[in-house]
Every structure is written in C-alpha cells, then in structure tokens.
Amino acid sequence: MILLAVLAANLPFFNQQLFALIPLSKSAAYRKPIWMRLLELIVLYFIVGAIAHLFEANIGNAFAQGWEFYAITACLFLVLAYPGYVARYLRKSNA
Numbered sequence: 001m002i003l004l005a006v007l008a009a010n011l012p013f014f015n016q017q018l019f020a021l022i023p024l025s026k027s028a029a030y031r032k033p034i035w036m037r038l039l040e041l042i043v044l045y046f047i048v049g050a051i052a053h054l055f056e057a058n059i060g061n062a063f064a065q066g067w068e069f070y071a072i073t074a075c076l077f078l079v080l081a082y083p084g085y086v087a088r089y090l091r092k093s094n095a
Contacts, residue, residue: 001052006080008048012040013084019044034089045077 016032017023019040024032056062 005048005077008044009077009081010084011044012037013088041081045074
C-alpha cells in the first residue's frame with residue numbers, strides 16, 4: 001500500500017499527460033501547469049485512500065476515521081510527492 005501511495009504521489013510530476021493516460025497536447029514543448037499537477041495529486045490522494053479503505057474492509061472491520069486522520073494522511077501524501085516535485089521544479093535542467 002505504501003508503494004502504491006509513493007507511485008501515485010509522484011505520478012503527476014513525471015509525465016505530461018493527465019493521470020498518465022490522457023494526452024493533453026500533441027506539442028512536444030507542452031508543459032502541464034502546476035495547478036493541474038496539484039489537482040491530479042488531490043484526485044490521486046482520494047483514489048489511493050479508497051483503495052486502502054477497500055483493503056481494510058476486505059481484511060476485517062473498517063474503522064471510522066476523524067478529520068485528524070485525513071489531515072495526517074494528506075500531509076504524508078504531500079511528503080511522499082516531494083521527490084517528484086524536486087525532480088520537476090528544483091533540479092537544474094541541461095537545456
């Protein structure tokens with residue numbers, strides 16, 4: 001589950017397609033804007049959370065979670081996305 005979260009958190013930063021499936025432009029010079037990457041990150045957070053909830057419900061009883069749980073997991077998801085952010089925006093390019 002953690003590996004899935006790491007891959008999903010970094011997915012928006014390592015490709016120029018929407019959810020790595022939908023091409024946004026045929027131009028090779030197109031760069032996906034940051035707001036679209038952040039929106040994609042939020043959607044992927046909820047998808048990973050839904051998959052984790054399904055796994056938990058399949059194993060046994062799924063426990064009710066309060067707002068604290070979602071605040072902590074959202075922050076953890078952002079921490080997991082940091083390597084992709086660094087690779088996309090903070091690393092020097094050779095061009």
